[in-house]
Amino acid sequence: MSDQPRFTVNRSVFMLIPEQPFLDWVKAVDPEPVPAMTLETIRDDASVFLLPEVADTPENALRWVEKRWRTFFEFMLGEWFDDSLWPEQISLDMFRQWFTPRFHSMVWDMAPDTPIEHEDWDDEDDDVSSMLH
DSSP states (O other), X not given: OOSSOOEEOSOEEEEEXXXXXXXXXXXXXXXXXXXXXXXXXXXXXXEEEEEOTTOOSHHHHHXXXXXXXXXXXXXXXXXXXXXXXXXXXXXXXXXXXXXXXXXXXXXEESOTTXXXXXXXXXXXXXXXXXXXX
8 A cells, every 4th residue: 555645534624723812721720730831832732623524615614613612612621621620601702712723624544444433432331433434
């Protein structure tokens, strides 16, 4: 098999890139703050989400994400701290200030002979993964 990109999957992706207000919140509520934490360090492993085919352009992807802004906002907050430390009020405007969605239309599968597995993080007792292909 060639190492050249050849196969794509029927998804686009977006990354939620944290912005300065998110970092400021992390530093303010962290019970054991890391003084050296920077915007660059929290962006190093940005969360990436596969999108359905209807989110096929940057504009459509942004509309799709912003319809679900609360879900994504709460996911990002929960990646850092439990909900007792979350801001009391969140809004779409706040989401836009705290994160920049970055859209990518092509997802290249560099291991097409290996099935993509889904792991359901909500059901820790279920060991079964479903296959995409």
